[in-house]
Amino acid sequence: MKHLRTEAKGTGICIGKAYVVGNQNVEATTVWSRCDFKTALKRTQTDLEALAADSDIFAAHYEMSQDELIVDTFNEIKDDFIDDETACRESMETICSMFESVDDEYLRARADDVRDVFGRILNYIEGKSRKNLFDGIPAGAVIVADNLTPSDTTLIDLDAIGGFVTEGGSSTSHVCIIASAHGKPAAVGVQACTTEIQTGDLLIVDAFEGLIFVNPEKEVIEDYTGKMEAFNHPSKQWNGEKLFAPDGRELHVYGNAGNPSDVERAIQSGADGIGLFRTEFLYMESKEDFPSEEVQFEAYKKAALICGDKLLTIRTLDIGGDKALSYWQGESEENPFLGKRAIRISLSMPEMFKTQLRAILRASAFGNIRVMFPMICLEAELDEALALLEECKKELDAEGTIYNKGIEAGIMIETPASVLIADELARKVSFFSLGTNDLTQYVMAADRGNASVARYYDPLSPAVQKAIRLTIEAAHRAGIECCMCGELAGNPRVAQTLISYGLDSFSVSAPAVTLIYGDNGEGFTIAAYCMLGLLAASLLIGLIGMPNTRGKSLDQITRERYGEI
Amino acid sequence: MTSRTITVTAPNGLHARPTGDLVKLAKELAPTKITLATEVKLANAASMISVIALGLKNGAKVEIRAEGADAAAEEAAVKAIGDFILSIND
Numbered sequence: 001m002k003h004l005r006t007e008a009k010g011t012g013i014c015i016g017k018a019y020v021v022g023n024q025n026v027e028a029t030t031v032w033s034r035c036d037f038k039t040a041l042k043r044t045q046t047d048l049e050a051l052a053a054d055s056d057i058f059a060a061h062y063e064m065s066q067d068e069l070i071v072d073t074f075n076e077i078k079d080d081f082i083d084d085e086t087a088c089r090e091s092m093e094t095i096c097s098m099f100e101s102v103d104d105e106y107l108r109a110r111a112d113d114v115r116d117v118f119g120r121i122l123n124y125i126e127g128k129s130r131k132n133l134f135d136g137i138p139a140g141a142v143i144v145a146d147n148l149t150p151s152d153t154t155l156i157d158l159d160a161i162g163g164f165v166t167e168g169g170s171s172t173s174h175v176c177i178i179a180s181a182h183g184k185p186a187a188v189g190v191q192a193c194t195t196e197i198q199t200g201d202l203l204i205v206d207a208f209e210g211l212i213f214v215n216p217e218k219e220v221i222e223d224y225t226g227k228m229e230a231f232n233h234p235s236k237q238w239n240g241e242k243l244f245a246p247d248g249r250e251l252h253v254y255g256n257a258g259n260p261s262d263v264e265r266a267i268q269s270g271a272d273g274i275g276l277f278r279t280e281f282l283y284m285e286s287k288e289d290f291p292s293e294e295v296q297f298e299a300y301k302k303a304a305l306i307c308g309d310k311l312l313t314i315r316t317l318d319i320g321g322d323k324a325l326s327y328w329q330g331e332s333e334e335n336p337f338l339g340k341r342a343i344r345i346s347l348s349m350p351e352m353f354k355t356q357l358r359a360i361l362r363a364s365a366f367g368n369i370r371v372m373f374p375m376i377c378l379e380a381e382l383d384e385a386l387a388l389l390e391e392c393k394k395e396l397d398a399e400g401t402i403y404n405k406g407i408e409a410g411i412m413i414e415t416p417a418s419v420l421i422a423d424e425l426a427r428k429v430s431f432f433s434l435g436t437n438d439l440t441q442y443v444m445a446a447d448r449g450n451a452s453v454a455r456y457y458d459p460l461s462p463a464v465q466k467a468i469r470l471t472i473e474a475a476h477r478a479g480i481e482c483c484m485c486g487e488l489a490g491n492p493r494v495a496q497t498l499i500s501y502g503l504d505s506f507s508v509s510a511p512a513v514t515l516i517y518g519d520n521g522e523g524f525t526i527a528a529y530c531m532l533g534l535l536a537a538s539l540l541i542g543l544i545g546m547p548n549t550r551g552k553s554l555d556q557i558t559r560e561r562y563g564e565i
Numbered sequence: 566m567t568s569r570t571i572t573v574t575a576p577n578g579l580h581a582r583p584t585g586d587l588v589k590l591a592k593e594l595a596p597t598k599i600t601l602a603t604e605v606k607l608a609n610a611a612s613m614i615s616v617i618a619l620g621l622k623n624g625a626k627v628e629i630r631a632e633g634a635d636a637a638a639e640e641a642a643v644k645a646i647g648d649f650i651l652s653i654n655d
Binding site: 056057059061062063064067068070095098099107287295 | 588614
């Protein structure tokens, strides 16, 4: 099994066989006689007018095809070229340069519209037609392509397919808009997807997390089957009753969110709050500079208001040194995951970091906000981060701006270093949150995206399990909460064991909230476990007699895989 | 000339579909000429491609300028275009 990832997050989950489509332009075949630009434009307009009736996007393309700018540009340059075809291509480039001169993903996506319209005109001039590359796609297939234009998507029966994976595009691309309108997940911006994935591979597309699993293991498929069910039947929600572990401590299930709409979805699913509010979206959406305090404040306030009394845990910027923002680029690193990322970047740019901290503090006046620092490895860097937070509070005090003076601060535990000094760190913060994805990667020295080391990238491996236990124990020695926000937290089969380790709260994606919390149809949920108590729940699982791994506890699975620890 | 400055509230900005409707509206308002201006660019509101190239995103400030036969026509045009942009909610 291997994983592919994208930073672009969407909505929905699907499981299906991959159908890889090649480069569309290569496949053109000659079918009719050539014509001049004027005729080609007219034919294109006629085609688009017909398509416009059923599609907003083609209505826009039709409008675009009537733009005088196209004819004006063409007329201006046609004398410089020997034929209409070349002049038309040149016009397309001239117009597209209006979009592509700026380093802006949104505008580049719009240039695709222009190229799509010109592509139609050129096909008529050249007398070529696109072969329907989407003929014979099996029902439920996941379409994998370099890029999909709106014209491509008209050739696809959207209701019959499972979803999309494309290398090009951003969350504002048409393929995303069209996919979401049909309730299909689309993962865009997935590097090298057409070479990494072969037609016929089994894929799981988790647009919420930007993850694509290629030929996943049985357990992963079962997890996702449950998540899809929960996502497709949101009525099976948790009723909001409080949950207690057998030892009497209260348990919480929080949602993970990448933007305010995720917050809404998680809260609607019955989450006790948000255990991980990622703030990267603000930094990716911002085009000219780091997002301003106002922009951030509004976004955090919006999320806080959705949460109401419920907890909103805002994680400060967690971006890798390999990620280029249009307005900022880290130094090139040989080993970005061991490089300058997350808190290391924030601390190296104190003013930029303070802008975020000030925005979070100001928003704390509007809800139940707490702040969380990622990638902590040194006590000193936690001290620095906390000092900057204090500095921001003093500034706000001096300005007379209101904020929650009792705001809690916590840290992600996602590096082996933080596990090993967890006792020292715990004395300085109000909570821990285990980021099991990175923790597994760092403890096991295995890149989760590298299929050849998939054996090592396993959150159930004994070393990672021990790291989890050590962290929970350190948190409890200091009397603070220990949460988990990695993917492991959303796995219902593992919940029981994590509770027995002492985990206080789970933070999971919105569909998983229902899955591990409410009625997931598997006969085992945190709720069932808490209501019946440990013994009864174990009995229940025994009685139902789960035939496969579904009912197995983490301990059982670990023992099967690794023997006694 | 009459003008009005608004902030784009559409969550996805002026993407292709609402821009198409905006251009249609601008064409209907002819002979009043509508120009959209940001700090860095100008666009003829009746040109789909020009408007899209402005790249108006959520939160962007845009000035709507109208030049027409009389102040009443200009004001009506500016109001119609401004109200339309503010009504985009997808």
